[in-house]
Each structure stands twice: as C-alpha cells, then as structure tokens.
Amino acid sequence: MKRRTLLLSGLGAAGALLVGFGMLPPRGRLGSANTLALVAGEVGLNGWIKIAADGAVLLAMNRSEMGQGVHTALAQLVAEELGVALARVRLIAAGHESMYGNVAMFLGQLPLDPRSNEPGLETTLARLGTWTVSKLARELGINATGGSSSVADAWGPLRWAAATARQQLLGAASLRWKLPLAELELKDGMVSHPSGPRAHFGELAQEAALTPPGEVLLKPAAEWTLIGRPAPRQDLAAKINGTARFGIDMRPLGLLFAAVRHAPMLGGAPGALPVNATLQQPGVLRVVQLQPFAGGHAAVAVVARTSWHALRAAQAIEIEWQQRPAGKLDSAAIEAALAESARTAAVEGFTFFSQGDADQALAGAAKTVEALYEAPYLAHAAMEPINCTARVAGGAVEVWAPTQVPGLARALAAQVAGVAPEAVTVHVTYLGGGFGRRLDIDFIGQAVRVAMDTDGAPVQLLWSREEDTTHDFYRPAGAAFMRAGLDASGKPLSWTVGSAGDAISPRWMERVLPALAGPIDAPDKTASEGLFDQPYAVPHQRIAHRATRSGVPVGFWRSVGHSHNAFFTESFIDELAQAAGADPLAYRLSLLDDLPRHAAVLKLAADKAGWGQALPQGKARGLALHESFGSIVAQVMEVSLEGGKPRVHRVVCAIDCGVVVNPGIVAQQMEGAVIFGLTAALFGRIDIKAGVVQQRNFPDYQLLGLAQSPAIETHIVPSTNPPSGVGEPGTPPAAPALANALFALTGTRQRKLPLV
Amino acid sequence: MDLKVNGQARTLPEHASDPAMPLLWALRDGLNLTGTKFGCGVAACGACTVHVDGLAVRSCVTPLASVQGKSITTIEALGQPDQPHAAQLAWLAEQVPQCGYCQSGMLMAAGALLAKNRNPSDADIDAAITNLCRCGTYPRVRAAIKRAANTMSLKK
Numbered sequence: 001m002k003r004r005t006l007l008l009s010g011l012g013a014a015g016a017l018l019v020g021f022g023m024l025p026p027r028g029r030l031g032s033a034n035t036l037a038l039v040a041g042e043v044g045l046n047g048w049i050k051i052a053a054d055g056a057v058l059l060a061m062n063r064s065e066m067g068q069g070v071h072t073a074l075a076q077l078v079a080e081e082l083g084v085a086l087a088r089v090r091l092i093a094a095g096h097e098s099m100y101g102n103v104a105m106f107l108g109q110l111p112l113d114p115r116s117n118e119p120g121l122e123t124t125l126a127r128l129g130t131w132t133v134s135k136l137a138r139e140l141g142i143n144a145t146g147g148s149s150s151v152a153d154a155w156g157p158l159r160w161a162a163a164t165a166r167q168q169l170l171g172a173a174s175l176r177w178k179l180p181l182a183e184l185e186l187k188d189g190m191v192s193h194p195s196g197p198r199a200h201f202g203e204l205a206q207e208a209a210l211t212p213p214g215e216v217l218l219k220p221a222a223e224w225t226l227i228g229r230p231a232p233r234q235d236l237a238a239k240i241n242g243t244a245r246f247g248i249d250m251r252p253l254g255l256l257f258a259a260v261r262h263a264p265m266l267g268g269a270p271g272a273l274p275v276n277a278t279l280q281q282p283g284v285l286r287v288v289q290l291q292p293f294a295g296g297h298a299a300v301a302v303v304a305r306t307s308w309h310a311l312r313a314a315q316a317i318e319i320e321w322q323q324r325p326a327g328k329l330d331s332a333a334i335e336a337a338l339a340e341s342a343r344t345a346a347v348e349g350f351t352f353f354s355q356g357d358a359d360q361a362l363a364g365a366a367k368t369v370e371a372l373y374e375a376p377y378l379a380h381a382a383m384e385p386i387n388c389t390a391r392v393a394g395g396a397v398e399v400w401a402p403t404q405v406p407g408l409a410r411a412l413a414a415q416v417a418g419v420a421p422e423a424v425t426v427h428v429t430y431l432g433g434g435f436g437r438r439l440d441i442d443f444i445g446q447a448v449r450v451a452m453d454t455d456g457a458p459v460q461l462l463w464s465r466e467e468d469t470t471h472d473f474y475r476p477a478g479a480a481f482m483r484a485g486l487d488a489s490g491k492p493l494s495w496t497v498g499s500a501g502d503a504i505s506p507r508w509m510e511r512v513l514p515a516l517a518g519p520i521d522a523p524d525k526t527a528s529e530g531l532f533d534q535p536y537a538v539p540h541q542r543i544a545h546r547a548t549r550s551g552v553p554v555g556f557w558r559s560v561g562h563s564h565n566a567f568f569t570e571s572f573i574d575e576l577a578q579a580a581g582a583d584p585l586a587y588r589l590s591l592l593d594d595l596p597r598h599a600a601v602l603k604l605a606a607d608k609a610g611w612g613q614a615l616p617q618g619k620a621r622g623l624a625l626h627e628s629f630g631s632i633v634a635q636v637m638e639v640s641l642e643g644g645k646p647r648v649h650r651v652v653c654a655i656d657c658g659v660v661v662n663p664g665i666v667a668q669q670m671e672g673a674v675i676f677g678l679t680a681a682l683f684g685r686i687d688i689k690a691g692v693v694q695q696r697n698f699p700d701y702q703l704l705g706l707a708q709s710p711a712i713e714t715h716i717v718p719s720t721n722p723p724s725g726v727g728e729p730g731t732p733p734a735a736p737a738l739a740n741a742l743f744a745l746t747g748t749r750q751r752k753l754p755l756v
Numbered sequence: 757m758d759l760k761v762n763g764q765a766r767t768l769p770e771h772a773s774d775p776a777m778p779l780l781w782a783l784r785d786g787l788n789l790t791g792t793k794f795g796c797g798v799a800a801c802g803a804c805t806v807h808v809d810g811l812a813v814r815s816c817v818t819p820l821a822s823v824q825g826k827s828i829t830t831i832e833a834l835g836q837p838d839q840p841h842a843a844q845l846a847w848l849a850e851q852v853p854q855c856g857y858c859q860s861g862m863l864m865a866a867g868a869l870l871a872k873n874r875n876p877s878d879a880d881i882d883a884a885i886t887n888l889c890r891c892g893t894y895p896r897v898r899a900a901i902k903r904a905a906n907t908m909s910l911k912k
Contacts, residue, residue, distance in 0.1 A: 067855030067891045232851060239856030240844045242791015242831035246857060249790035257785060283771060305771035307794070308781035383795050383803060383857040383890045432793070432857030433890050465796045664851055668896075672854055675892025698800035698888060707882035709894035 029138070029157035030164060031099045033209060036060055036092070043205035045168055047099050048161035049078065050092070051208070055189050055200035057084055062094035063154075064145040064404050065235055066431035066438070067672070068727040069665035072233045074154050076661055080226040081162035081219055084189040084201075086234065093428065096407050096421070098141020104153035105144055106137035108725075109505065111352055111525040113533040114595055114627060119658070119721040142513075143407045146439050146556060148629035148725025151661055155723050164213045171214060172207035173199060181214075221659075221720065230664030235430070247402030247429045250389040252458040256285065258450050259310035260443075260463050261317055262299040262471050265691030266553060267324030269298040278302060278317055283309030288453050293445025294412055295511030295553065297471055301450045307462050315464070324691055326551055331377055331688040334550045335477050338500045339372060341546050342479040345498030349544035350522035352532030356540030361494035365485025369579050371572060373482065374752045375564035377686035378475035378557055379468075379693075381701060384432020386463040388447035392417050393456035397424040397448060402431040404438040408512045412441050416448045435676075436556030440473050441512055469701055470693040473555025474686055476502040480531065480568040484538075490580025492591070495538040497531050499565070500546040502554045521547035526556075530565030530732060535598050535627060536573060536591035552688065558676055559728040562628040566732030567681075567739065567753060570624040574740045575749065584623060584740065585611050597656050598625060601717055602634045605654035608715050609636035619649070622741025624733035629725025631657040635674065635733040637710070639741040645756055646742055648678060648710040653730060655714065658721040667714040670730040674712050677734025679704040684754050757820060761787065762833035768820075775821035779813075780804045782820055783830060791831035791860045795888070802887030805861035805868075806830050812868035812884075831860035834867050842911075843867050846904035854891035861887050866901050874909050876901060 031047015038044055041053030050058040059078050065071040075089040082089075094100045110133055116123040122130070166186065173191040174181040176199075185192050192198040201208075221227075238244035263269050270289065278287045286303035300317060304310035362368060389400040390413070397417045403409045406426045414421040431438055447461040463471070478501035485494035503521035510517040524547060532543040557563060577587035585606050592599040602625045606612075611621065618640050625634045638650040653670045660666055683702040687694040695701040735753060743749050757773040759766050759782065772786025783789040783806070792815060795803030799814040806815045807829040835841035843866045853859045862885065869876055869884040876884070881901050889897070 065855075067853075069854070230851075232848070233853075235856070236848055236851065236853050239853040239859050240847045240863060241835070241837075241840070242789075242860050244856050245790070246793075248794065251788050251790065282774065306777070306781050306785035308774075308777050308785070309771075311797070381890055383793075383801065383855065383888070385794065431855060433855045435890070462794075465798075668851065668854060668893075671895055672892035675894065676890070697798055698796050699798065703888045703890060704892075704894075705888065706885045706894040706897060709892070709898075712895055 029099045030161055031097065035095065035097055043209050045165040045205070045209055046161050047097065048158060049165045051201045051205035053202045055202035057082055057089045057201065058092050059089050060094040060100070061091040062100035062143055063150045064428050064431055064434065066145065066404070066434035068669060069233050069662065070145065070150045071235055072231060073151050073661045073665060074158060075234060076226045076231055077154060077158045078162040080224055081159050082166050083186045086226060086231050088189055096143070096410060098138065100143050101137065101141030102144045102149055102153050103134050103137040104149035105147035107133050108147045108149060108629060109525050111532065113353055114535050114598070118595070118597070143405065144439065145404045145434070146436065148728040151723045152630065152725065159218050160216065163218050164216050167213035167216050168208040168211045169201055169204050171211040172204045175211060176207060227659070227661050228663065231662055233665065244430050246384050246432045247389065247400060248384055248387045248432070248460070248462065250400040250429060250460060252389065252391060254457050256303050256454055256457050256459045257305065257307040257310045258301045258303045258459050258461040259307065259314040260299050260301050260446060260461060260467055261314040262297045262467055263321040264470065265321065265323055266329055266688065266693065267297070267326065267551065268691060269322045270300050271320035271322050273300060274318060278313055281313035281316060284313045286453060288450050290446050290449055293416065293449070294441045295507070296442025296445070299446065301446065301461065303450060303454060303459060307460070311462070311464055328691040329551055329688045330690065331477065331686065334552065335374065335376065335479070338477055338479040338548065339374060341500035341548060342372065342481040342498050345500050345546035346481065346496045346542055346544050347498070349498055349546035351542060351544045352528040354542040358494045358496045358540040358542040361540035362483065362485040362496070365493055366488040367486045367579060368483065369486065369575055370481070370483040371575060371751055372479065373568040373571065374479045375477060375567060376684070376753060377477045377552065377688070378680055378684045379472045379686050379695070379701060380435045380437035380557060381469065381703065382433030382435055382437055385465055385468045386443045387461060388444045389458060389460040390447040390451040391456070391458035392448060392451040395419060395423060399424065399444060399448065400427045400429055401444055402429050402438055403441065403444065404431070404434050405441060405512065409441050409444045412445050413448045416445050417452060435558045436560070437472060439508065439556050465698070466696045469696050473553045475557035475563060476504060476552070476554040478564045480565070482568060482572040484572070484576055486576065486580060490582055492536070492538045492576055494540040496541070497543040498546070499528060499531055500548055501527055502550050502552065503527055503547040504554050504556060504560065507554055508556065521549065526561040528561065528565070530562040530569055530626065530628065533627070534569045535595050535625070536588065537594060559628055559731040562626065562732040563680065564753065566624065566626040567735040570626060570733065570736030571739050571751065574743065588625060598627065598632050601625065601632045601654045601656050604715050604717060605634035605636050605652050608654065608713065609652035611636060620741050620745035622737050622739065622744055624736035624740060626732045628729045628732050631655055631724040631726065631729040633729045633733050635737040637737040637741045639738065639745060641745065646682065646738065648738060651710050651712045653712060653714045654717065655729065656717040656719055657726050657729070658719050658723040660716055661723060663716055666716060666726050669726045670714040671712045673728065673730025674734050675704050675709055677731040678738065681735035681738050681753060681755055759823065759828060760826065761789070761828045762830060775819060777820050778816050779806065779818045779820055779823055779828070780815040783815065789830050789832055793857055793860055795858065800888070801858065802865060803858045803861040805864040805887065807864060807868055810868065810871060812865045831864055834863055841867055842904040842908045843870060843900065846900040846907065849903060850896045850900040852893050852896040852900050854893055858887060858889045862889065862897055866897070866904070869901065870904055870908060875905055
C-alpha cells in the first residue's frame with residue numbers, strides 16, 4: 001500500500017467518525033472558568049487562567065518541565081497578551097480535562113514531505129490531514145509533553161485565553177468607571193484611564209468574570225515586548241540552590257523507599273523468590289513481586305527505610321531468573337538481519353514516498369552510488385534515574401511522578417489500584433531529563449502496586465542506574481540501503497532508500513494506550529521520518545521502509561527516527577556531492593531551489609562558520625541540514641583528530657523554527673541537542689547478548705564530558721510562520737555533520753554509528 | 757550518629773546511621789536534604805557532589821564512617837538566600853541549567869574549584885569539572901565558572 005492510499009483511507013475512516021463528532025457541542029480549547037479549583041480570593045476567567053486577589057496571574061500548566069524551558073516559554077505567551085511582567089505569572093497544575101491535551105504532537109505523526117507542507121503552501125491533502133488529525137487529537141485530549149510540540153500546541157489556545165481574559169478585565173474596568181474601553185490603558189497588571197482611575201487585576205477580577213470579552217484580538221507582533229526576547233528561565237532560581245523538587249525529591253510524611261530488581265535478561269522474569277532471606281537484610285520491611293506494567297518487565301521490589309537499604313537488598317537477592325519465552329535477544333544478530341532487510345526493503349517495504357520511476361532512471365544514469373548505513377540501539381540515560389512516589393490509602397491514590405504523560409499515568413494508576421480515575425491525583429514534578437523515556441509509564445504502575453502493600457504509607461520507588469540502563473525502551477537499531485543515479489553533470493536523477501527497523505509508535509500504543517493500538521506496524525511514520533521527507537530535489541524517488549519486530553523494547557528517543565535517518569540521508573547526499581566532484585554546500589544548495597527556507601538556513605550556518613575559508617592543517621569542516629518537528633536546522637562542525645579520536649572544536653548551528661518565543665531557550669536547546677547528538681555519534685551503543693544489555697552505568701555507557709565539548713553558537717532565521725519544534729531538531733544533524741567533517745579530514749567515509 | 761552539615765550539628769535518625777551507608781543517602785533519606793542528587797551510585801557522574809572540609813567529594817561512595825567530625829557542605833548552603841555564592845549568580849547570568857538535575861553537583865564542583873583557584877584556565881576547568889550532564893550544559897558551565905572567577909577577583 002502506498003502512503004497516499006493509506007492517508008486517504010485513513011481520512012475516509014476519520015471522516016466517518018467526524019459525522020458523529022458533528023453532533024457533539026464544539027470543544028474549543030478556552031475552557032470554562034469553573035474548570036479550575038479556586039482558593040480564597042481567586043477568580044477563574046477561563047480554563048487556563050485565574051486571577052489572584054493580589055492581581056497575580058495563575059496559569060494552568062499542562063506541560064512537563066524537563067529542561068526544555070517550557071514553563072517559561074508558555075508563561076511568556078500569557079504574560080505578553082495580559083501585559084504583565086513574566087514573574088507575575090504563577091504556575092498551577094492543569095487537570096485532566098481534554099482541553100489540556102496535545103494536538104500538535106499528533107499532527108507531527110502525519111507523513112507529510114516538505115514540498116506538500118511548507119507554511120502557507122500546504123497541499124489540499126496536507127490541509128485535510130491536518131484538519132482531521134487536529135479534530136481527532138482534540139477529542140482524544142491526551143496530555144503529553146513530547147514531539148517538540150509544546151509551544152506549537154500552546155501558540156493559539158494560550159494566547160487566545162490570555163487575550164480573552166484581558167478583554168474581560170478591560171471590559172470590567174470600562175463598565176465600573178463608565179469610560180470607553182478604547183481609552184483604557186493596560187500595563188504591568190494595572191488597568192488605568194488618563195483621567196485617574198486605576199485598578200489592578202485582582203480588584204477587577206470578580207466583575208471581569210461576569211463581563212463578556214467582546215471582540216478578542218491577539219496582540220500584533222509589532223507590539224510584542226516579551227515574545228522574541230530571551231527572558232530568563234523562571235525555573236532556574238530553584239535549580240541553583242537545591243530547592244527544585246524532582247520526582248526523587250518528594251518527601252510525603254511517613255515515606256518508605258523501594259528499589260526494583262528486574263530479570264537481567266530483557267523479557268525475563270523472576271523465579272521463586274527468597275522472601276525470607278531478603279526480609280532479613282538490614283532495614284528491609286517488605287518484598288513485593290511485580291508483574292509487568294504497561295509493557296515493562298516483571299520485577300521484584302524491596303521496601304526499606306532508606307533507598308540505600310532498598311537498593312542494597314534488591315541487589316543482593318539471589319534468584320533464578322527465567323529467560324524470555326520467545327528466546328534470547330541478541331543485538332548483533334538483529335542488526336545483521338536489519339542490514340539484510342534494508343537491501344530489499346526498497347522493493348518489499350512500505351512505500352512512504354515515491355515519484356517518477358526510480359528504477360528506470362537509475363538504469364539510465366551516468367553514475368550510480370550505493371551505500372549501506374547502520375545505527376545501533378541507544379539508551380536514554382536521563383540523569384534522574386527512573387522513580388515514582390505513590391500512596392494508596394482510603395480508596396484514593398496519590399502519585400508524584402516525573403512523567404511526560406500525566407493522564408496516561410492516572411489511567412494506569414487507577415487500573416492497578418482498582419479505583420476510578422477520579423480517585424487518582426497525579427502530581428507532575430520536575431523531570432531530571434525526559435528525552436522520551438518518561439513517555440512510558442511502567443514505573444508508575446510499579447510504584448502504585450508497591451504502595452498497595454504498605455498499609456497506606458507512601459512509597460518512593462527507585463531504579464538503580466544499572467536497572468535504568470538495562471531496562472530502557474531503547475532507540476531502535478536501524479539500517480538503510482541508499483542508492484542514487486547521477487546524470488552526466490553529477491545531479492541526482494534517481495534516489496531510492498530501503499530501510500528497516502522496529503516500529504516505535506505501535507509498540508508504545510500497545511503499552512500505554514492498548515485500546516487504541518492498531519494491528520499494522522508498516523505505516524509508522526517515525527520509522528521513515530528523515531528519509532521519505534528528504535528535501536533535495538530528485539525527479540525519481542522511491543523511499544520505503546520495512547517494519548520489523550525484534551522483541552527488544554523500543555521507545556521514543558530525542559528526535560526519534562530522525563536521530564539515525566538524518567545520519568543516513570545527510571551522509572549520503574555528501575557522498576553524492578563527492579561523486580559529482582562538487583562542494584558539499586554548493587551541491588546541496590543546487591537541489592534546494594524550491595525550498596528557500598532550507599536554503600536560507602544552510603547558507604546562514606555556512607556563512608557564520610566561514611565555509612570555504614582555509615582552516616589550519618589537521619582540521620576540517622563538515623555540514624548537515626535536516627528538518628524535523630517542523631523546524632529546519634543546519635550545523636557546520638570543525639573537527640580534528642587527537643590521538644586518533646575525533647575532537648569537535650566548534651559547532652555553528654542555524655535554525656528556522658518559525659516565530660521564536662524565547663531565543664535564549666532556543667540557543668540552550670541547540671547546544672544541548674548538539675551535545676546529545678555528539679554523545680550518540682561518538683560513543684552511543686547498547687549491545688544485547690543472550691538477552692542481557694551489556695552496558696550498565698556511565699563508565700560503560702559513556703556521555704560526552706565538559707572537557708570534550710565544543711564551542712557552540714546558534715543563529716536564528718527570523719520568521720513570521722507559527723512556531724515549530726525546538727527541543728529535538730538540533731540533535732539529528734549532529735552525527736552527519738561530524739561524519740562529513742571526518743570524511744573531509746581523513747577521506748574515509750564512516751557509515752556505521754557510533755563513529756569510533 | 758552525628759554529622760556536621762551546613763554549619764549545624766545534626767543527629768541522624770536511627771535507620772540512617774549505618775557507618776557503611778554512603779553520605780548521599782544519609783543526607784537525602786535521613787536529613788531530607790534532597791538538593792544532593794543520586795545519579796549513578798559509582799562516583800561516575802558527580803550529581804552527588806558535596807564538600808567535605810572544603811573539598812569536592814562524591815557522596816554516593818563516601819561512607820558515613822569516613823566523614824565523622826568533618827565539616828560537610830551541601831548545595832543548600834553553598835550560598836545564603838540573601839548572599840548567593842558567586843557561582844550561583846554566574847549560573848543565573850549565563851542561564852546554565854536545563855533540567856537542573858546535575859546542577860547541584862556541578863555547582864559544588866565549581867565552588868570547590870573556585871575556592872582554591874580564583875583564575876581557572878580552560879584546562880583547570882576541564883580537569884576539575886568531570887560531572888556529567890545529559891542536557892549538555894557544559895559550554896555554559898565553563899562560561900559561568902569564568903564569570904564567577906571574574907566577579908570574585910573584582911571583589912578581592
């Protein structure tokens with residue numbers, strides 16, 4: 001089945017559902033004022049915004065802060081429209097209503113290529129797909145922080161909510177003072193009139209709640225004073241003095257501590273449990289056997305008075321582990337099979353994109369280039385090890401979790417404890433890194449289950465670093481067989497890709513949303529993203545993917561399919577430039593005539609990096625360009641070899657992410673994403689032997705350190721398009737920019753990650 | 757068991773007094789000083805860095821028995837609310853943290869470096885800051901340490 005056929009049949013099914021939705025009242029995302037619980041003196045104006053008695057603005061925050069700056073960026077949107085200082089916006093936890101769900105994240109799952117989905121130039125099919133998925137995602141109302149979607153998702157609803165509240169406050173002042181609204185001034189949380197009357201938001205809120213907003217207009221860009229400014233992050237004051245509370249820092253009264261021990265082999269299970277021996281360990285209070293939750297693993301939990309006692313006793317358990325019934329997983333065998341699959345996937349796989357006749361064009365080409373690219377499994381390795389705190393008492397469940405999906409966490413907690421979802425409260429803490437790992441909820445089920453056995457005492461469940469590294473939902477290994485035919489001038493006529501790898505989205509759906517999981521893996525867009533939507537103009541293309549099921553638990557990892565597919569695509573276009581005898585920059589630009597935004601980003605990075613200017617002996621540059629999550633990023637890297645190992649000295653990064661809300665955060669995210677990408681490119685690999693993950697902790701799952709980190713500069717292309725992703729798009733270009741620089745330096749093309 | 761933490765004598769609760777217990781867990785689970793973080797348990801990441809008699813120490817592998825009578829400082833007392841440490845101010849000025857989880861350890865390592873070296877070179881910073889950060893804050897950590905060194909030498 002072709003992508004277009006699939007998209008159309010999917011739209012047909014969705015269209016049938018929409019007839020049903022048409023009968024329901026329209027669900028805007030403004031929400032009603034009674035959505036938010038009120039504390040004395042507070043007044044709710046809509047589902048997002050309350051006003052405190054002192055005039056402070058209270059914003060219902062529906063996204064998890066995991067380092068990406070989202071708490072600051074979303075507060076900026078509200079502060080801008082309401083005309084208050086950023087510090088006057090205080091955050092409260094959003095509830096589980098569907099208005100807080102993430103629509104933009106689901107839009108990112110549409111398999112649209114850049115030529116059908118450029119802002120303002122979308123094809124009819126792209127518009128129809130976007131409209132349909134928006135409607136479906138609204139109905140689903142799943143609250144998730146992921147897919148670099150938070151600002152894109154909030155851009156409309158949050159500004160609208162704040163602008164509506166602003167008009168109500170102005171309207172209330174106008175009615176009270178009997179003065180024309182147009183003559184009122186709103187500044188720093190005060191409404192005033194030149195003739196003298198003044199009132200702050202708290203003094204107007206009661207009347208504002210009863211005042212219709214009238215005509216609501218968003219502030220024009222020319223009047224912005226906060227959007228586009230590098231406002232300081234509001235969470236940092238607590239992150240420099242130890243007061244920021246992560247999941248692991250929750251300390252409800254009477255807290256007990258639990259540690260988890262899984263079977264060492266993926267998919268394995270504990271055999272007969274030596275409960276008595278474990279209970280005799282110092283500090284140990286209880287032992288709880290855990291079934292797999294939400295696609296996780298069977299395990300044993302030890303409850304103790306401190307985490308140390310629990311971790312030590314869990315580690316000491318002597319137990320016969322049972323191997324996975326379906327057999328021992330072996331990553332080397334899986335990776336070899338993927339490489340074989342990739343060679344035939346262009347013909348036998350699911351076609352995500354095709355145009356012209358790639359085979360015929362290849363046969364008539366003056367020159368052909370082909371190459372096999374490979375990438376390994378990777379772990380997330382967030383600095384905060386997996387943990388969750390739960391209390392089950394009196395028919396109610398309370399969960400304190402560093403999670404990217406609080407609604408899914410609530411549903412699972414309710415199911416595990418056997419209570420209604422309404423009996424579960426989920427407190428989202430700061431996340432000590434997410435990177436996609438905390439889109440899974442296995443550990444939340446574990447914590448609730450353990451808390452059911454502690455007589456109402458709250459329990460903090462913690463995984464050791466070793467458990468975290470060896471029981472992750474890994475970035476899947478992948479392989480791609482790339483083939484191109486060039487004309488006599490070196491331009492590509494034909495471009496075919498066959499790739500192979502495990503589907504991620506269907507596995508995740510089975511784990512966290514089994515009711516919505518579908519039967520087919522093939523069209524998982526995340527598998528082919530970065531391949532089927534490559535930007536270079538090639539008249540004949542066929543890009544297909546073969547979805548595999550290795551049995552290794554796989555999940556979303558910062559930039560998902562782009563994380564390896566950008567390496568494949570951007571290394572291969574470099575190979576074509578070389579085959580054509582062309583400069584890598586000029587060659588790319590010659591194929592981007594109809595994508596001016598891509599060309600502009602690439603040129604900006606190249607200009608700032610001094611592309612073409614001589615470097616000292618022993619240094620070379622490489623570049624890469626990649627679009628992901630709606631944003632286009634180019635990177636130029638300068639490398640040398642030190643003791644035979646690559647050393648990256650300087651990275652110049654350019655990005656077009658639409659309107660920029662906070663350029664300081666964009667720069668932070670580009671720096672972090674480059675280092676995340678370099679860590680993977682230089683060191684990242686997870687090996688599985690006889691079902692056991694071989695890497696266990698930071699000594700053998702190496703991260704780039706400070707001493708090895710390059711200087712990184714970020715340049716932003718000004719834009720008036722709606723905001724697109726920032727958290728992930730900086731990661732994909734890092735590996736190919738490095739590989740291309742190493743090729744320029746050494747003349748050797750490395751096609752397998754990691755590079756050393 | 758007693759500990760001298762952040763200038764105060766603190767008595768550890770009975771259940772967190774095992775001499776073999778790493779200082780990290782006595783701080784976190786015994787005294788609820790949760791600013792010091794658990795990252796790896798094997799002294800590889802530095803998230804648990806505290807000062808023991810002014811030196812940066814990885815508390816996840818430091819048994820309680822070895823710090824008896826010594827002066828322990830955690831992130832909670834690196835500076836005071838009305839008088840933050842120069843590194844903390846520099847951290848804000850450079851907007852260093854992202855998720856923030858490793859930053860207590862980073863700051864404690866930086867504080868120990870600056871206490872003995874008021875003008876650290878890039879090589880000095882490379883050698884002293886071996887803490888791991890998954891968010892990739894390293895370039896800003898470097899800039900903030902240099903900024904802090906500058907402000908400290910101005911004050912001298």
